[in-house]
Amino acid sequence: MSDQMYLVGGAVRDALLGLPVQDRDWVVVGATPKSLIDKGFQPVGKDFPVFLHPVTHEEVALARTERKTGSGYHGFQFHTDPDVTLEQDLARRDLTINAMAQAEDGSLIDPYGGQRDLAARVLRHVSPAFAEDPVRILRLARFAARFGDFSVAPETMTLMRQMVDAGEADALVAERVWQEISRGLMERHPARMVEILRDCGALARIAPELARLFGVPQPEAHHPEIDTGIHLLLVLEECARIDAPLPVRYASLCHDLGKGTTPEAEWPRHLKHETRGVALAAALSQRWRVPSDCKELAELVAREHTHVHQSLDFSAEARLRLIERCDALRRPGRFAQLLLACECDARGRAGLQDRLYPQRAALLHDLKAVQSVDQSAVSAAALAAGKQGPAIGQAIHAARLAALRACETDRPR
Known part of the structure; x- marks a missing residue:
């Protein structure tokens, strides 16, 4: 059986969506670690065989399957073998839109309906194996933040709620939570991430401080939306709008x-x-x-x-x-x-x-005025006048206050 290499995952998805392709990941079927090394590929994977292509230096992984062996996202055993098929490798992926591959001749391999779900703007899990890795809840929420007009398939939302109820979200470790949350916050619709995590119950487990904001009223005069949680979502969307x-x-x-x-x-x-x-x-x-x-x-x-x-x-x-x-x-x-x-x-x-x-603008103007004070000169003058210790600090404070008052008429309003 000869080696066959396929472009997989996000690169295929983004190309179909007409989006720029950032990173390209490859899977090779019918290979062994030795056969790749003999061709000049450099091994870099720790948990499972991943190699760097000798020319492009892009990551190439052996087709693999995985089996749940413990709790959380660490509890997996990976199996690689030349007999593992591309379809078996794609079956272990999280979402159908991420479970497509492209052959070297450009043909699309889509055994789980990813292209259909792209067209329907739906985030749907590939198989029940989704429930074996709680990080996938966070990843789905992050994809919802990236693709703000995608809905979550009802059966996928049901599965995520079952995972949360089973305690899988409690097995998430801090580093992975922050990795996914921080990436989601930087997407175009970060509020969607919070909404999805709340809908499935995960938000209450990983951030009860955030979950309990929903349903808490605020004075309508200042907050027409009233609900503190809704306000939070609107603030996050404003952050994204200005690319904060x-x-x-x-x-x-x-x-x-x-x-x-x-x-x-x-x-x-x-x-x-x-x-x-x-x-x-x-x-x-x-x-x-x-x-x-x-x-x-x-x-x-x-x-x-x-x-x-x-x-x-x-x-x-x-x-x-x-x-x-x-x-x-x-x-x-x-x-x-x-x-x-x-x-x-x-x-x-x-x-x-x-x-x-x-x-x-007003406070930045104020800061600039305060920064204009020559602290060294004020200190030297205070020392020359016989002042010491706290008195020097008071002199600097007085000089800063004078600078603020001097530019009061120029202050933005």
């Missing part, structure tokens, strides 16, 4: 977590939700092992977003305290991301997506 970076999108995901812990007797007001939200954002970040830039911004946005919203009415002294509290002089880039997240929060409301948000 990952830290801003993650911070937006976490910005209102404190509202989920407001006692019902206090609804729809949410006094001190900011303080509660900081602790909840920190807990979620720790559970998912979120990178420090995302973690720190999430806590900052949770704590300060209402202050930023109100800042047009702040005195110069209050605005300076906000700038200093946010460590904006030392970390201006993070301060800019805070303001961007706050703008997404303000626009992520029913019918208000095009509202003006002058607070961002």
